[in-house]
Amino acid sequence: MDRKEIGKKIERIRKERRMSQYQLAIDAGLSTSYIPDLEKGLKCPTVETLDSICYALKITLHDFFTEPAENISQDRLSSLNDKQKKLLNDFLDSL
Numbered sequence: 001m002d003r004k005e006i007g008k009k010i011e012r013i014r015k016e017r018r019m020s021q022y023q024l025a026i027d028a029g030l031s032t033s034y035i036p037d038l039e040k041g042l043k044c045p046t047v048e049t050l051d052s053i054c055y056a057l058k059i060t061l062h063d064f065f066t067e068p069a070e071n072i073s074q075d076r077l078s079s080l081n082d083k084q085k086k087l088l089n090d091f092l093d094s095l
Contacts, residue, residue, distance in 0.1 A: 001065070002041075003041050003042075003043070003044035004041030006038075006041075006044065006045065006050070007038050007039040007040060007041045007042075007043075008039070008041075009064065010024075010035075010038060010039055010053060010057075011039040013057050013059065013064075014035075014039075014057065017057060017058070019056075019057070021035040021036050021039070022035075024053065024056055024057070027056035028049075028052040028053045028055070028056040029052055030049065030052065030053070038053075047061075050064070
């Protein structure tokens with residue numbers, strides 16, 4: 001994964017979580033100008049910096065480097081209420 005792909009992935013996850021670049025920078029303890037440069041592929045984070053970003057995004061480094069479908073599915077499942085979970089389970093059972 002090159003720095004442009006890393007930047008795009010950070011941007012995608014940040015937007016999924018409805019965070020601004022400013023909020024991500026603050027939560028990760030970074031300069032507010034760093035995140036825009038990172039998302040444009042102008043900077044490449046160290047492992048330590050990427051870990052801080054992941055922590056602010058509420059994911060692990062492992063999550064960051066796994067397929068995005070896994071992360072999206074977990075996010076969607078965790079946002080379901082009990083009734084929606086039951087409907088989903090019923091639907092899956094019917095397959």
